[in-house]
Structure formats: C-alpha cells, structure tokens
Amino acid sequence: MGSAMRFSPSLAALMSAAAALVPDAHAQSTTAAETDARVSYRFNDYSEDAFSGAAIGDRDRYRVLSQQFQLATPVGADAALSVSATHEVMSGSSPWYVLADLQQRPLQVMSGATIQEHRNELRASWTQGTGSAGGTTYSASYSKERDYRALAAGIERSQPLGAAVTLGYGGSFSHDAIDPFEAAKYNRIDHASKNTASVFGSIAWIIDRSTVLQAGLQLNNEHGYLSDPYKLASVGHDVVADARPGRRDAVAALLRYRRAFAGPDAALHLDYRYAQDSWGVVSHTLEAAWYQTLPAHWEFVPALRYYSQQQARFYAPFYADIGDHNFVSSDYRLGTFGAVALSVNVRKRIGQWEFSGGVERYHAATGYAIGGADAPVPGVVSYTRAFIGLDYLLR
Amino acid sequence: MTTAPGRHAIHSYRFNAMGCPCELQLDAEAADAARAAAAAQAEVDRLDRKYSHYRDDSLVARIGAAADAGHAVEVDAETADLLDFAATLHAQSNGRFDVTAGALTKLWDLRASRVPDADALATALARTGWQRVEWRRPRLRLTLPGMRLDLGGVVKEYAADRAAQCCREAGVGHGVVDLGGDIAVVGAHRDGAPWLAGIKAPHDTGRAIAMIELLHGGLATSGDYERVMIVDGRRYSHIIDPVTGHPVESFASVSVVADSCLVAGAASTMGMLLGVDAGDEWLRGLGLPYLCVDAAGRTRGTLLR
Amino acid sequence: MAFVLGLGALAGCATTPVQPWERGRLARWDMRWDPDPLQAAMADHTHFSKEGSNGHVGAAGGGCGCN
Numbered sequence: 001m002g003s004a005m006r007f008s009p010s011l012a013a014l015m016s017a018a019a020a021l022v023p024d025a026h027a028q029s030t031t032a033a034e035t036d037a038r039v040s041y042r043f044n045d046y047s048e049d050a051f052s053g054a055a056i057g058d059r060d061r062y063r064v065l066s067q068q069f070q071l072a073t074p075v076g077a078d079a080a081l082s083v084s085a086t087h088e089v090m091s092g093s094s095p096w097y098v099l100a101d102l103q104q105r106p107l108q109v110m111s112g113a114t115i116q117e118h119r120n121e122l123r124a125s126w127t128q129g130t131g132s133a134g135g136t137t138y139s140a141s142y143s144k145e146r147d148y149r150a151l152a153a154g155i156e157r158s159q160p161l162g163a164a165v166t167l168g169y170g171g172s173f174s175h176d177a178i179d180p181f182e183a184a185k186y187n188r189i190d191h192a193s194k195n196t197a198s199v200f201g202s203i204a205w206i207i208d209r210s211t212v213l214q215a216g217l218q219l220n221n222e223h224g225y226l227s228d229p230y231k232l233a234s235v236g237h238d239v240v241a242d243a244r245p246g247r248r249d250a251v252a253a254l255l256r257y258r259r260a261f262a263g264p265d266a267a268l269h270l271d272y273r274y275a276q277d278s279w280g281v282v283s284h285t286l287e288a289a290w291y292q293t294l295p296a297h298w299e300f301v302p303a304l305r306y307y308s309q310q311q312a313r314f315y316a317p318f319y320a321d322i323g324d325h326n327f328v329s330s331d332y333r334l335g336t337f338g339a340v341a342l343s344v345n346v347r348k349r350i351g352q353w354e355f356s357g358g359v360e361r362y363h364a365a366t367g368y369a370i371g372g373a374d375a376p377v378p379g380v381v382s383y384t385r386a387f388i389g390l391d392y393l394l395r
Numbered sequence: 396m397t398t399a400p401g402r403h404a405i406h407s408y409r410f411n412a413m414g415c416p417c418e419l420q421l422d423a424e425a426a427d428a429a430r431a432a433a434a435a436q437a438e439v440d441r442l443d444r445k446y447s448h449y450r451d452d453s454l455v456a457r458i459g460a461a462a463d464a465g466h467a468v469e470v471d472a473e474t475a476d477l478l479d480f481a482a483t484l485h486a487q488s489n490g491r492f493d494v495t496a497g498a499l500t501k502l503w504d505l506r507a508s509r510v511p512d513a514d515a516l517a518t519a520l521a522r523t524g525w526q527r528v529e530w531r532r533p534r535l536r537l538t539l540p541g542m543r544l545d546l547g548g549v550v551k552e553y554a555a556d557r558a559a560q561c562c563r564e565a566g567v568g569h570g571v572v573d574l575g576g577d578i579a580v581v582g583a584h585r586d587g588a589p590w591l592a593g594i595k596a597p598h599d600t601g602r603a604i605a606m607i608e609l610l611h612g613g614l615a616t617s618g619d620y621e622r623v624m625i626v627d628g629r630r631y632s633h634i635i636d637p638v639t640g641h642p643v644e645s646f647a648s649v650s651v652v653a654d655s656c657l658v659a660g661a662a663s664t665m666g667m668l669l670g671v672d673a674g675d676e677w678l679r680g681l682g683l684p685y686l687c688v689d690a691a692g693r694t695r696g697t698l699l700r
Numbered sequence: 701m702a703f704v705l706g707l708g709a710l711a712g713c714a715t716t717p718v719q720p721w722e723r724g725r726l727a728r729w730d731m732r733w734d735p736d737p738l739q740a741a742m743a744d745h746t747h748f749s750k751e752g753s754n755g756h757v758g759a760a761g762g763g764c765g766c767n
Contacts, residue, residue: 017480020479021556022553334752
C-alpha cells in the first residue's frame with residue numbers, strides 16, 4: 001500500500017504468505033507513473049516580430065526552427081530512462097548596440113542577418129526508484145553550436161515525507177565555453193568560458209483529493225565570462241564591448257498550484273515565480289493554464305503568462321560617459337520590461353498515437369513592467385511560436 | 396455500469412462462476428479485451444473446478460476421499476502455496492480461520508433452511524481443526540475420516556487476483572475483476588483514473604454505503620446479507636466459527652482494501668469471524684483500510700473519513 | 701457486498717488527509733506538475749533566452765548561446 005501504511009506483524013505475515021500466490025500484488029501498488037514507453041517528436045517554429053522602433057540595419061529578427069526526438073521508457077520494475085536529441089536551425093539578425101540620436105532617443109543598430117546557425121543537443125536522464133518510496137534522477141546534457149558548447153550534469157532526489165508531503169532537492173553544474181566567430185575582425189575575445197552551479201529544494205503537499213501545492217527555492221551561481229561577445233554599448237562617442245560582472249548570484253522562489261474540477265472535467269494550473277540576482281534584476285512570473293478534457297480524447301489547454309522584470313543596475317540603452325560604470329550593457333534582456341503571452345495547446349489521442357499542437361503569442365513592452373518603466377528599452381521582442389508534436393506509446 | 400462521455404469505451408463481460416455473478420470491466424481495444432476476458436474467465440473456471448467443495452471431481456473432493464481412506468495426497472505448487480497461506484491464517488487468527496471446516500460448512504446447508512441437530516454438529520466439530528492436519532509440503536493428510544477442506548474463504552479472492560493477472564499477461568493492463576463482490580484491479584483506467592467500487596448497505600442493497608476509489612490491489616467484502624438462512628426469526632450467516640460450530644454473530648459486512656484481493660479477503664473474513672468488538676480491534680491493529688457495517692447500518696473503520 | 705461502477709464524478713473536497721486509495725484524481729495527467737515535459741522545456745528555454753532571469757527550479761543546467 002505504499003510507504004503511507006505501517007505494516008503490523010500480522011499484516012507482514014499475511015503478505016509474505018500471499019507473495020507466492022500473488023507475486024505482482026505489491027509491484028502494482030506504485031503511484032501512477034508512466035508505465036508505457038513513449039517515443040516523441042516535436043517541431044517548433046519560433047519567429048520574432050520584425051523590429052518596429054527606430055533602427056539601422058536588417059529589421060527581420062530571429063527565426064528558429066527546431067526538432068526534438070525523445071525516447072522515454074521504464075527499465076525493469078523500478079527505473080526509467082529518457083534520451084532526447086534536439087536540432088535547431090537559427091537565422092536572422094539581432095540587436096547589436098544602441099546609439100543615441102540627436103534628441104537622445106535610442107536608435108537600435110541591428111547586426112546583419114547571419115548565415116544559418118545550427119545547434120545540436122543531446123540529453124539523457126536515468127531515474128532510479130519510480131515507485132512511491134521516492135527516487136533519484138541523474139541527468140546530463142551536451143549542447144553544441146558553431147561557437148558555443150555547454151556540458152551539464154545534475155542530480156535530483158524526490159523523497160516522500162509521509163502520506164501527503166514530498167521533499168525534492170538536488171543540484172546541477174554546467175560548464176559553457178564560447179569561441180566567438182569573426183573574433184579578430186570585430187575585436188572580440190576569442191575564447192571564454194563560464195561555470196554555473198545551482199542547488200534547489202522543494203516541498204509538495206497533497207492538500208486534498210483534488211489539490212496539490214508545491215513550494216521551491218533555487219540558488220544559482222555563475223562565474224566566468226558572462227558578457228555577450230556579440231554585443232556592444234555606446235559610451236559617449238565610443239562604442240565599447242558589452243562588459244558585465246564576472247559573477248552572478250541569483251535566488252528564485254517558486255509556488256505551483258494544481259486543482260482538479262470534477263464537474264467540468266478539467267484542471268487549473270497556477271504558477272508564480274520570484275527571482276532576484278546580484279546584478280539587480282528582479283522578476284515576477286505568473287502563469288495560469290486551464291487543462292480541459294473534451295469528448296473523443298481531446299484535450300484543450302489555453303494559458304496566460306505574465307512576466308515583469310526590473311533592470312540590472314548597470315543597464316542603460318546608451319551611456320553619456322564611462323563615469324564609474326565598470327559594467328556596461330545595452331542588451332534589452334537586462335532592461336526593465338514586461339511581457340504578456342497567450343497560448344493554446346491541443347492534444348488528441350487515437351489508439352497508441354497522440355497528436356499535439358499549439359501556438360504561443362508573446363508580446364513584450366516596457367510599459368508592461370510592474371512599476372512602469374522610465375528608461376526606454378529598445379529591442380524588447382515579441383514573437384510567435386508554434387509547434388506540432390507526435391507521440392507513440394509502446395506497451 | 397456507467398461510462399462518462401470522453402472516456403475510452405469499457406468492455407464488460409459477465410458470467411457465473413463459484414456460485415456467484417462475475418464481471419470483468421476492461422479498458423482496452425475490443426479485440427484485446429475479448430482475448431483477455433476469455434483467458435481470465437478460463438482461469439476462474441479452472442480454479443472453480445479444482446477447489447470447489449460442491450463438485451465430486453475437484454481436488455478438494457479427492458483430498459476428502461483420501462482422508463476417508465487414510466492416505467496422504469501429494470499436491471501441486473499452487474495448492475501447496477494456498478495451504479501455506481491457510482496455515483498462516485490459522486496462526487494469525489488463533490485458530491478461528493480454519494480451512495478444514497468442510498464438514499461443518501456442509502452441515503450448515505443454507506438451502507435446507509434448518510438448524511443441524513446437536514449430535515451431527517458434535518461429530519462435525521470433532522472432524523475439524525488444522526491441528527489435525529499433517530502438512531509437510533508437498534504432502535497433505537487429513538488425519539481423520541470425514542475431515543474435509545473448505546477453501547471458501549480464500550479461493551474466490553485468489554481467483555479474482557489470478558483473473559486480473561491473466562488480463563495483464565494477455566496484454567490488457569487496465570480493468571477490474573469483480574467476482575461476486577470480491578474485487579481485484581487489473582490496472583487503473585488508461586487515463587489514470589481509478590475504478591469506483593460501491594459497498595452496499597446491508598438491508599438496502601440498491602444503495603451504496605460507501606464508494607471506494609481503487610487504482611490497484613483488491614477490495615473484499617465478507618457479509619451475511621446475501622448468503623443467509625433465517626429460521627424461526629434468527630439469522631444464520633454462512634460464515635461458520637470452527638471453534639463453536641455455529642455461524643458467527645458479527646457484523647453485517649466487513650470490507651477491506653489491500654494490495655491483493657487474497658489478503659483483503661483473508662482480513663475481511665477474519666474480521667467477521669472474530670465478532671463485533673474483537674474483529675474491529677484486530678482490523679485496526681492490522682493496519683489495512685477497512686469498513687465494518689453492523690446490522691443497524693452503523694459503520695466503523697478506517698476506510699471512510 | 702461490493703460492486704463496481706465505471707467512473708463517477710467526485711464532488712466536494714475536505715482538508716483531512718487523503719488516503720492512498722483516494723489519490724486517483726491526482727494521478728491523472730492533467731494534475732502533474734508538467735503534463736507535457738517536452739513542451740514545458742521548450743517554452744522555458746524560449747523564455748529564458750529572451751528574458752533576464754535564469755532557469756527554473758529543479759532543472760539540470762544546459763545552456764546555449766541563445767541570442
């Protein structure tokens with residue numbers, strides 16, 4: 001009956017005497033983990049809106065087409081293996097640096113559209129202990145692009161603390177190395193690396209038969225070359241390389257709520273995340289999704305996501321002079337802005353096959369940030385992402 | 396049986412075996428479900444033929460004939476495992492659960508609607524008792540002529556588990572087996588939802604006193620309100636106490652949930668045999684979720700909040 | 701005796717502990733933390749590349765030169 005029941009000596013005697021007659025009885029009493037092996041394919045099309053503000057250069061922004069294959073299978077009675085491969089093709093121009101025009105308004109300079117870049121990633125994980133007594137997952141991944149490599153490994157443990165509480169904790173480590181192309185031509189560094197270490201913990205509660213809640217905390221530390229070698233910042237009349245601190249510490253807190261509604265045969269997902277780091281970036285993320293089951297094995301999932309961040313201390317679209325700025329960056333991703341995303345996903349099952357598809361429309365603007373924004377942040381991006389997916393269940 | 400819209404179709408198979416109505420509900424494609432149901436039903440029939448104490452050609456009858464002739468019988472592995480289980484039950488219940496009560500149960504023939512006379516009872520009692528059995532695996536000898544095995548408290552529940560296992564082996568992992576109220580889960584629905592089992596109210600069998608969600612394991616119910624004899628205004632249940640020779644005066648029903656229907660059934664029968672207060676106490680100490688309903692419909696136990 | 705139904709709607713909720721045999725609804729795919737982990741990973745990766753906060757709780761690292 002799982003770790004929740006205490007076995008009296010009488011019960012232990014009965015169960016052990018019954019074991020020869022019904023050998024699979026205890027093995028059946030695992031929580032409903034995926035018992036089928038599953039092969040999955042996903043195709044994603046990510047397409048950013050063309051740059052709409054004042055700009056110089058190619059306004060067509062990033063487009064990424066990616067394909068993913070995954071195999072996930074139970075191994076024996078108590079373990080599971082998952083292996084996935086991703087291939088991405090990226091093209092389009094990106095924000096390069098920002099100039100101030102004569103009225104001190106920002107003028108975004110775009111990089112030329114690059115040739116198509118490819119990224120390949122391989123990821124594997126092994127879970128030992130798929131039943132109700134908890135388990136440990138070991139994972140590793142390797143990602144490679146022409147100019148970038150990342151190797152990562154992690155461990156995560158899930159431990160029941162009683163009938164209704166589960167503890168989760170773990171850590172991961174990653175080593176990234178970049179060899180920017182055209183380094184000499186653009187006076188970029190020619191090689192750099194960074195290390196990232198992270199630890200996390202979470203507790204999950206079963207509140208009642210239809211409600212679960214999870215709270216988590218994560219600590220992150222990045223150390224090494226954290227600047228973007230392809231970006232520049234405008235300081236007075238000069239244009240200098242993007243220069244960020246060599247260290248970034250972050251803490252994030254997460255709250256996740258899941259609630260089933262029997263009447264409409266649906267479930268509500270609410271997620272909130274708060275993060276802050278040593279660069280001064282503070283963010284809030286709120287996501288809500290409604291999982292609706294429909295007749296004939298259809299699932300329909302509309303979702304809404306709201307994101308808001310406050311800028312890094314050293315961010316500015318451009319700088320009048322170097323002053324006491326040790327660090328400079330005009331990367332919009334460090335600015336103050338907010339984003340609203342609406343998405344709809346659908347899923348349909350036919351026998352052993354599952355078909356899925358969805359669209360996300362994401363719109364970012366400085367005015368969406370909590371507390372509003374004073375400084376302009378040229379370069380905030382809006383995009384459309386669509387995907388289709390195919391899963392096959394092997395029994 | 397109800398199927399909510401949007402769910403996969405559930406295939407239902409009904410048949411009679413072991414003296415009760417049986418039903419399989421399987422959540423699978425039609426061809427797979429039919430194949431699994433055939434295998435499961437064949438297994439239940441096999442166990443019915445092998446262990447019935449009503450049939451002359453069953454293994455139980457053969458063991459009885461050997462007892463009369465004073466011989467031992469060499470039994471197969473399945474029977475040996477059942478006898479080991481029975482021995483454990485006898486020890487755990489301080490002798491109240493006894494599979495050698497065949498002579499007694501035959502005497503209390505509910506269809507005859509009469510109470511057996513004292514002499515017949517005394518004779519039958521003298522031919523009852525696991526302590527009068529020589530059981531050295533694989534050889535079994537009932538040491539007195541007239542001794543009979545009655546595996547009634549064990550075989551139906553075992554058959555439910557075996558039927559569920561046959562479904563899984565036939566490739567169907569989602570369904571439920573119901574042998575006259577003894578339930579074994581093949582597996583949760585394909586979308587992960589549980590099966591709902593209703594425990595009937597004792598004197599109003601159209602109404603459920605509780606609904607239990609089952610994802611796996613088994614639910615067994617021992618009760619007197621379906622197989623009962625009423626003579627001169629007194630109720631006599633079909634569960635005979637092997638120590639007194641008389642039907643127990645106990646709860647109207649006891650239901651237990653466990654990892655297997657076999658263990659659930661053994662526990663529910665034990666709860667009945669021990670009587671109202673002792674049974675409740677024993678079940679509480681056992682640790683399995685259980686529900687006892689008395690003749691007035693009052694409930695005790697850990698199955699309901 | 702006991703009988704079996706196909707499926708029934710569950711009404712109401714309580715704050716007393718949930719017994720193991722009552723966890724059926726929680727085991728359904730739409731009550732998982734991530735019903736579609738591949739999609740969740742892709743969405744997270746996209747957001748992480750375009751925003752200033754890194755990662756999410758519980759993930760093993762793995763970066764990219766996402767611009």
